[in-house]
Amino acid sequence: MLDAALADDTASRACLFEVFARTLPHGRRYGVVAGTGRVLDLIRDFRFGEPELDWLRENEVVRPATLDWLADYRFSGTIRGYREGELYFPGSPILTVEASFAEGVILETLVLSVLNYDSSVAGAAARMVSAAAGRPLAEMGSRRTGERSAVAAARAAYIAGFAATSNLEAGRSWGVPTMGTAAHAFTLLHDSEEEAFRSQIEAMGPGTTLLIDTYDVERATDLAVEVAGPALGAVRLDSGDLPALVASVRARLDALGNHNTKITVTNDLDEYTIAALAATPVDSYGVGTSVVTGSGSVAAGMVYKLVAHRGDDGEWMSVAKRSAKKSTIGGRKNAVRRLDDRGTATAEVLYVEGLEEAGGSAAAGAERPLLVDLVVDGVPLDEHLGAAGVKRAREHHVEALRELPLSAFRLSRGGEAIIPTEYAAERGR
Amino acid sequence: MLDAALADDTASRACLFEVFARTLPHGRRYGVVAGTGRVLDLIRDFRFGEPELDWLRENEVVRPATLDWLADYRFSGTIRGYREGELYFPGSPILTVEASFAEGVILETLVLSVLNYDSSVAGAAARMVSAAAGRPLAEMGSRRTGERSAVAAARAAYIAGFAATSNLEAGRSWGVPTMGTAAHAFTLLHDSEEEAFRSQIEAMGPGTTLLIDTYDVERATDLAVEVAGPALGAVRLDSGDLPALVASVRARLDALGNHNTKITVTNDLDEYTIAALAATPVDSYGVGTSVVTGSGSVAAGMVYKLVAHRGDDGEWMSVAKRSAKKSTIGGRKNAVRRLDDRGTATAEVLYVEGLEEAGGSAAAGAERPLLVDLVVDGVPLDEHLGAAGVKRAREHHVEALRELPLSAFRLSRGGEAIIPTEYAAERGR
Missing domain, CATH: 3.20.20.70 (Aldolase class I)
Structure with a gap:
């Protein structure tokens, strides 16, 4: 993909990639975001060194021009997403990567490997913690x-x-x-x-x-x-x-x-x-x-999808795959958790840029914003890194759990997400 | 454990640790050994560097004498086991580590992490390969x-x-x-x-x-x-x-x-x-x-157990845990696969040093030896390492599969190991 996109000049198109899960692991009522701090570390250090470039060259995996591009690779884009320790639901835009196609597409496997594994463990661990009372x-x-x-x-x-x-x-x-x-x-x-x-x-x-x-x-x-x-x-x-x-x-x-x-x-x-x-x-x-x-769901099932890119006219265009059962909701999203007057979560609301018809209900309630800056112009924000980032994530997780209704902590399998995910037209965001 | 054993001088006792699985993953009829070449690489390079030693010191995890021992750590023992790519059954001594208690015990987590994960993947992959016909x-x-x-x-x-x-x-x-x-x-x-x-x-x-x-x-x-x-x-x-x-x-x-x-x-x-x-x-x-x-069994369930140690009299003594449902057969073992006259496997036979009563049947048949040298006096044997080792393992896997009866390739779950594991008194081995 990278090789062809560099050759036809689409590689430099500004793109927005989104990480989300279509469903929660079987029987889970909420997901737990984990791995974000590790992802940021790994992206900051993601390079192609001589041993890797030599191997790609010797095996003619990519053209020489692509090797040059890889040799200079350093992520310079912007990443926003859910805080580590935050809860997520089907469709939650856990991580969004805004960068050129080339810079963004090359991170897909790394980002998903970390988030899928770490979030799977965290989701299982959270259930054990509530069972341990x-x-x-x-x-x-x-x-x-x-x-x-x-x-x-x-x-x-x-x-x-x-x-x-x-x-x-x-x-x-x-x-x-x-x-x-x-x-x-x-x-x-x-x-x-x-x-x-x-x-x-x-x-x-x-x-x-x-x-x-x-x-x-x-x-x-x-x-x-x-x-x-x-x-x-x-x-x-x-x-x-x-x-x-x-x-x-x-x-x-x-x-x-x-x-x-x-x-x-x-x-x-x-x-x-x-x-x-x-x-x-x-x-x-x-x-x-x-x-x-x-606990039976070792990969959280998150995917990394292109949801928008900027056309030659400078305008962002939503894009989405439309094939059976795996369709994607394109477009940039703002995510909030809607809370009732007792502070209990009632919905995951995703305001979609450019969405024509307003989906979901228009229920009232406070809205807690879920997206925060993680990497700005290639630089990861310190607060998410290292042991201090882990401590913050652990604390944030406790705060987020307090918003869930009690039924979220049922152990029985066969449930579904404890709150619905609603796609809505953006409201001036 | 290491700290206490170094303090009371049991750390230097010659020990034999054994890696085996009590059962196969649910529904599997044979297991596939994988990860051996990676284990050998990792053991050869296993060291405690300054960052690790500093952290252990600052957090007072172990005594200063133990830090000195860790700083000099370098595995000098001998490892024998199944070839990578070989099939295994419940109780098969997939890897045996002969070293001082201290040198051997410290490898437990590393060895199991690699073998459990890699063998789990290989076992699932083998079923997919046979399904793909x-x-x-x-x-x-x-x-x-x-x-x-x-x-x-x-x-x-x-x-x-x-x-x-x-x-x-x-x-x-x-x-x-x-x-x-x-x-x-x-x-x-x-x-x-x-x-x-x-x-x-x-x-x-x-x-x-x-x-x-x-x-x-x-x-x-x-x-x-x-x-x-x-x-x-x-x-x-x-x-x-x-x-x-x-x-x-x-x-x-x-x-x-x-x-x-x-x-x-x-x-x-x-x-x-x-x-x-x-x-x-x-x-x-x-x-x-x-x-x-x-494919549903992401850890192969292998364990790393002390099965014998040399007493102060220089004699090897079998040791085994005896608690409910998890008992271990102590003692050094020689492992062979018994084959009938058409070359089809009929049993995994484990000859146990010092076993008094001969268990299992005394059925006749050719016996293919399963244990090979992997590390001798701290030096991994080249033939198991790198890309060449992987190629050999892949070839050996095909050879080993040829010995299995056709029913080993049934896909349905709920089966059990296709051949029995028999423990027998050693016969002059």
């Missing part, structure tokens, strides 16, 4: 996703309300609080469970979390209390019939006087098993596979 | 997985029999054949579909593939032939009711005399929709989401 969740799924995606998953889960991660690199690069745990291998390495427990307490102090299900949970509970004393921080269960097991471990800890020793569970949890443990005396959860794989 | 498949799912996982997915799909990828970086770093495609944006950018087609043919020649479903498929088919002539390489359909659409486009192309123009389809395909197109005149498939997300 205030008990802290730790992300422990690095080993269940690609080695780089693992860092992104820890970051996205944190934005959606997880308390910590076992991924230290996510702590280093994004400021996510980290935690550790001992695995069964640590117990098996030692000549006895007692030696393993003593070694861990020697190194970490009695406030550590001891893994008690390597051999026999009941004996290990007694041993943990015997070795660590009343200050034992927590015990961890990673297998077995959790509700029954948790209750018996709690009773045993209490009988031994360890009322302050907490119980953490980590056995293939997802939002449903977390909810099923609501009535048990669990204190915290460690979640692996289900959160890093988006 | 000889028609070529292209991997086009980069945008539906993390930005680094995208390269790994293209590589894994190729090992499992895909013909090409749209991910150029996978071409550059792993030698996977690459292909491109024009998106709807390219058509929308131009003032008319005709201008877009002319531009593409100007740049790429008439042998290119034109996307014909931006507006109206029938008109675009006529236009494509008119613009490109009889040498038009292919047309692509990305939406709509594919079986009916494919048949009508084929009829139209034939009526226009373009008997050699191929049809490629790319609309949210997976192994089932590919199979459903078997009777239609499709020539090739482009597969996105489903292959890069492991």
Whole structure:
């Protein structure tokens, strides 16, 4: 595409690309935007170096003129979109990229890879956080996703309300609080469970979390209390019939006087098993596979579409694909969330530039603007970057969730977006 | 774990860790090992640099002595396992790491992240290849997985029999054949579909593939032939009711005399929709989401377990976790695939060092050894690395598939491993 567009001079046409999802992942009532800060970092650093150019040249993938263009590539356009941590609904213009066709089209795969994966994780994580009803969740799924995606998953889960991660690199690069745990291998390495427990307490102090299900949970509970004393921080269960097991471990800890020793569970949890443990005396959860794989929806289904370009006359023209089932609403959009008088969201309203017929209802209500500047003339805005950006996204997510009606937090699958998306004619915006 | 083990001197104990999957992904009859070559690369380069050490120090994650150990980290152990491209079954010791506890335990997350993701993709890809029954498949799912996982997915799909990828970086770093495609944006950018087609043919020649479903498929088919002539390489359909659409486009192309123009389809395909197109005149498939997300099983479920360590007396001791439902068979294993006299696999036989009672049947048959050296004394063997390693893995995969009974290629879900895994007492191995 790039090669042909550079050759026929359409490459320089000013274009507006839009990232949106046609639907939410199956059974979800709202989506959570995540990955925006990572996208901005990656776009800022997106270059074609000598190894890449050499390979493209040797394999004659593009013409020499295109190689020259790639060698100089540096994004100089403007990106607006939803804040990271914001909620989204079908059609929400999560990210809009305004640039020449060439500059914009080349970012499609990068932008979608990041937003699809990170938002998928964040959407799943948000459901787990609401299922946990205030008990802290730790992300422990690095080993269940690609080695780089693992860092992104820890970051996205944190934005959606997880308390910590076992991924230290996510702590280093994004400021996510980290935690550790001992695995069964640590117990098996030692000549006895007692030696393993003593070694861990020697190194970490009695406030550590001891893994008690390597051999026999009941004996290990007694041993943990015997070795660590009343200050034992927590015990961890990673297998077995959790509700029954948790209750018996709690009773045993209490009988031994360890009322302050907490119980953490980590056995293939997802939002449903977390909810099923609501009535048990669990204190915290460690979640692996289900959160890093988006709990069954590992790609958020976002697409990156050309919605408008500027013609030779300088006027912007809406463009849209019209094929079956996948049609796109062309045109530049302004997005607001309509709120009723109690501040509860009632609709995602998209004001479409150039839309003739006003679709949707004309219901009244306050409107919270959703689009903010992310990159201006090629420069990403600092507030969205780094650990500070992650912290802001996490805070913003909490604010945005407060606007949702209670029914948004139902766990059952088979629902649909909790508020409708309305396309409306622009009103002087 | 590392901190405590270095403090109590168990860190230096010689250990044997084993990577295996307790079960195959739901409905799969065989698994496909992928990621091995990437793991070897990553282990060779696995270091803790100043930024990482500084962060660990500032956050007091580990003691100073552990920081010193990390600063010098360099894997010096030995790794044996299944060849990349090999098939695996529940319990197959896909990778075994023999090293000190400290050197081995620190690789767990890295090794599992790579093998779980890559093998998940390869397992799904292999089913699509068999469903396609000889028609070529292209991997086009980069945008539906993390930005680094995208390269790994293209590589894994190729090992499992895909013909090409749209991910150029996978071409550059792993030698996977690459292909491109024009998106709807390219058509929308131009003032008319005709201008877009002319531009593409100007740049790429008439042998290119034109996307014909931006507006109206029938008109675009006529236009494509008119613009490109009889040498038009292919047309692509990305939406709509594919079986009916494919048949009508084929009829139209034939009526226009373009008997050699191929049809490629790319609309949210997976192994089932590919199979459903078997009777239609499709020539090739482009597969996105489903292959890069492991078609519903995005993590292969492999675990990394300590199965033996050498005691103070110098003797190896088998160790195993015994908790409910997740027990592990301890001990060093030799793995062979038992074949009947026609060369068809009948069992995965694991000879376990120190196993007292001989489990499984004592059926006769040829035995193909499955374990090969991958890393010797810290040095990865060249034959498994780089583009040449990928090519070997792809070839080996074809060889290994030939041993499977025909029923292994049933598409229906709900099956189980096509051959049993038998644990047997070692026989002088």
